[in-house]
Amino acid sequence: MANKLIQEAVEKHYPYGFVTSIESDELSPGLNEDIIRLISTKKQEPSFMLEWRLQAFRIWQTMTPPTWAHIHHPPIDFQNIIYYSAPKRAQDHPKNLDEVDPKLLETYRKLGIPLHEQSLLAGVAVDAVFDSVSVVTTFKAKLAEVGVIFCPFSEAVCKYPALIEQYLGTVVPYRDNFYATLNSAVFSDGSFVYVPKGVRCPMELSTYFRINAAKSGQFERTLIIADEGSDVSYLEGCTAPMRDENQLHAAVVELVALDHAQIKYSTVQNWYPGDEQGRGGIYNFVTKRGACRGAYSKISWTQIETGSAITWKYPSVILQGEHAIGEFYSVALTNHYQQADTGTKMIHIGKNTRSTIISKGISAGHGQNTYRGLVRMLPSAAHARNYTQCDSLLLHSQCGAHTFPSIEIKNSSARVEHEASTSKIGEDQLFYCRQRGLGTEDAISMIVNGFCKQIFSELPMEFAVEAQKLLEVSLEGGVG
C-alpha cells in the first residue's frame, strides 16, 4: 500500500517536451570530412580551427565507444545523426532581440527563460543555444564595461582567436576520449567566457541549451577562463522535446582558473528522460573538466541531474597550483528506466591542494544510479587532502544504487577520507511525517529535499529554489 503511494508520488511529468516548428538549416545525417568542412565554413572559422577539427576526426575514427560505465544501451549509429541544425533566421547572428525569430523567443518564454533583458532575473546574463547555434546572448554590453567577454563560442573563435588558440583543448585534449574527440570534430556552438585579471563578474552567467530538431545531436563546447584574481559564477540549464528515439548530447566543458581565481559552475540538467517504459530520451555523454592552474585557485562544480535517459559525466578538477581547491557537489535522480553513471575526478598535483566531493544519488522506479569517482594524489601533492561523501537513497525495491570509488595515493603526507551510505526511503520516516499530518507527496518531497539540502545550498541563490522545484516536479505526478 505504502509502495503504491510512493509509486504515484514519483510519477513523472515532463513539461518541456514540446517541439518548436521552425525553419531550419540542416545538414544531411552522417559524418565525414566534408561535413566537418561544411560546419567550419558555415561558421566562417579561421583555418586553425578547421585543422583542429580534422585532426580530432581522424583520431576519432580509430576509437571505439567506452564500455566501462554501468550503463546499457543499443549501439549508436553515428552515421544516422544530423551534426548541424540551425534555425534559419538565427544564422546571420541577430544584432539584438528585435531580430530574433519571435518563435524562438516564445520557445524560451515557455521554458521559463524570457530573453528580454528587462524581464530577466536581475543580475543573470543568458546565452541561449538552440540546437547547433547560439540565438542570443543578453547583457553583453553591460559585461563588456568591466571587460568580461560572454559570447557564443563560434563568435569567440572569429573575434578572439588568440584566446581560443591559447586555451582550447588544454584541459580536455581532442584525443581525450571517444565522445570528447567526437565533440572536438563537430562541435557547433556553446558559450565562451573570459574574465580579466582582478575582475569579479558583476552578474551570474548562464547558458540555456535546447535541443529541438529531430535526429540531431547537440555538441556544444564551453570554455571559461578566469584570469588572475578573478571570480565568476556560471549556470547551465537544458531541455529537449519528447521523442521516441534517443538523441545524443555530447558536450565538452573546459575551465581554466589562474592564480587566486575562482570559478563556480552549476548545472541544472533536465534533458528529456524518456517515457515510463524507457522509450526515447537524451543520451547525455559529457566531458567536463577544470584546471586549477594557479596558486590558491578554486573550481567548484555543482550539478543537479534529473533528466536524460542516460547520463555519463564526471566533472573533474586538476589541482595544479599550490593551495588550489576543487569541489564537486552532485544530486542525481533516476526514475523509471533512467540510468546515471556520474561522479568526479580530483587530480592532486600541487602541494596543499584540497578537494571535497559530496554526491547524493536518488533512485526511483527501475532507475540505476552509479557514483564513480577517482581521487589521485600524485607524488608532488604534499599535504593534499580530500574528503568524499557518497549517499544513496532508494525509493523503490526495483531501483539500484552503485558506488565505484577509486583512490590512488602516491604521497604519504596526503590525507583522504571516504564515507558512503545507502538507505531506502524510510517507511518509518514516511509514517512519522504522515502521522503528523503531511500527505505522502509532501512527505516524500520533504525527505528527498532534506537528503539533498547540502547540495542545494551550494547553488547560486536564484537557482536553489528552481532546483528544489525541479526535483519536486521530477518526483510528483501531474504538475505543470
Add this chain to the structure above:
Amino acid sequence: MLTIHNLQVAVQNDKQQIKHILRGVNLTIQPGEVHAIMGPNGSGKSTLANVLAGKKDYQVIEGSVSLDGQNLLLLEPEERAAQGVFLAFQYPTEIAGVNNMYFLRTALNSLRKRNHLPLLDAADFLSLIKSKLKEVGLNETLLHRAVNEGFSGGEKKRNEILQMLMLEPNFIILDETDSGLDIDALQMVGQCVNSLRNKRRSFLIVTHYQRLLDYIQPDVVHVMAQGKIIKSGDKSLAIELETKGYGWLDEKSL
C-alpha cells in the same frame, strides 16, 4: 469517544509467516479520560498504538475501531492525524536535512489546511513555539537542527511532547514515552499531559512502569497479555503490578 471492538491484528515476518499479535482487543475511552495500558514485553501494546495511528505493516483481520463515530481503519495516517489522532513515538525517527521547526510548521499547517483553518505564518508560529519550548525544557537551538538528528534519547522524547503541545490533538497515544527518561523529564511529561487534559481530550498511555502514573492520574489501568486486555482496574492495579509483577495474572488469562 474511541471504541475498539474485537480487534485482531497480524503481521507478516520476513519468511512470509503470519503472526497474530492482537487477539481480540476491546476498549472504550470516553472523552476526557486517561487510560494506561501496561503489560509484559511482546504483549501487543505498541502494536495497538501503531495500528490506531495507521502504520501499514499490520493486517487488521477482524474487528473495528471508531473515533467519534468515524471508522478509523478506513482512514490514511494523515487523515487520522487530521481527526486528532497523535502518536508520541517510542523511537522517534531522524529526518536528515529537514529543519525541525520547518517540519513542525509544515505539519501544523497541513493539519490546519485539512480542517479548513487559517494557516499560521512564520512569526505567529515562532512566538507560539517559543512559549512551548520552555514547557518541555528544550533549547531553542534544537529547532534549527534536522528533525531528531543527533538528539539525545531524552531530547527526542521532549521533541515528541513539543509536537503534542503544538498540534493540540484530541486523541493522544504515548507509546512508552517514559522509557529512558530521567525523573525531571518524567515530571515534565506529566505536567504537559496534565496541562492538556480537558473534557474533550483523551489519552492512551502505554507504559511498562507505574512511575509515570505518579505524575499522571489515570482513570483506568489495563493489563495486556498475549494480545488481549486481561484485566482492567483503577490506579491501584498499577501499584499492585509494580509489586507483584505480571506472573499472578497469567494463570487466570491462560
